[in-house]
Amino acid sequence: MIVLALEVEKQLGALTLAVRFQIAGGVTALFGPSGAGKTSLVNMIAGLLKPDRGSIVLDDITLFDAAKAVNLPPHRRRIGYVFQEGRLFPHLNVRQNLDYGRRMSGRPRDPTEFERVASLLGIFHLLHRRPRLLSGGERQRVAIGRALLMQPRLLLLDEPLASLDAGHKGEILPYLVRLRDEAAIPMVYVSHIAAEVRQIATSVVRLDDGCVAATGGLELLADAR
């Protein structure tokens, strides 16, 4: 079953992004070197960047269609986004950060779901802290929890380990693997590091210089480091 079908073009300075691919469930890695347009691409899926041409369809809902002048704003797309730098709200504590998506959509509290996500990510003991007082790894786990608790149709992870040192990278990956195996949410995982992708991804879209170089399984990473 196709979850996300995407066909977009966008001029980004010197880089011409022209990408077309479809993904099913599981974890799809957007893999490619820095500057290949990976972050721009997920920003387009989230609605933070507008493509020049093309269309983006998620679960049969048109998020963007240049020809039909459809462009759903980010707050109506229900796509979870874990940013490279976490982007937790500094004026809210961890619990309020986690609750943010639920409050904005006006859904009632769901303690069971909250506890499930908080214990999955091991952040129960952090609920009353401010983001400033968290380690990099804790911050990213909270950011993942915040995106999960908005009950997204799709989860975007943009190099979620990039801001962490080697030790903390190992701290996050097992959580992501558990997430992949326990939650039924399709994910797009952006990375330029093959070792990371091998651990988490179920399929790969290889991006190079604004174009899709190849799509397939993990065998695409055979020659990559």
Next chain:
Amino acid sequence: MLDLSPAEWTAVELSLRIALVATAWALPFGIAIGWLLARAKFWGKTVLDGLVHLPLVLPPVVTGYLLLIWFGRKGPIGGFLYDHFGVIFAFRWTGAALASGVMGFPLLVRPIRLALEAIDRRLEDAAATLGANPLLVFVTVTLPLALPGIIAGVLLCFARALGEFGATITFVSNIPGETQTISAAIYTFLQIPDGDAAAGRLVVVAIVLSLAALIAAEWLGRRASARFHGE
């Protein structure tokens, strides 16, 4: 020592009321203009910026005179407001509040604008992906993050409004019980023989009020920024 006469109490009470009303009315406009200057791109932005800052550089008498012409009962704006809403500014305490608000406005807008410019816009993007519409993003992310700047602006505007003299006396004169603020009362007492003691008492009140406002703002500002920097 601070045994104020009823007339002096009236001046103190009037000053506080005028400064509070001026600041409260100026605040929403200050946030709106601060946001426009920080975020929006439009033709005439430099002109708007200049207009906002004009009361800071014009002689207060000139500002007061312009208010008198525009906001008097027969002025273009004052006449309109009187005809449609029954609002009178000329020679009323409301006019004193208007004059104080206008004089304090540049001091209110500037810190708010700087605070809005300093906000990490990516946090607003994050809020949008979490389902917050633009208004909710503004209320739940932008405003709280700009709070230290808003508090600073409110204090400066309030302090300016509390001490305003030139524009106020030009616009609404110096009427005891209606437009005679602490500053105007001190000025009046200094014009009459044996007024020194009364003027001195009001000077003490002015110092105490200003200090209290300063301390309150400092405390509020600390609390607001402590929220970002840990418990």
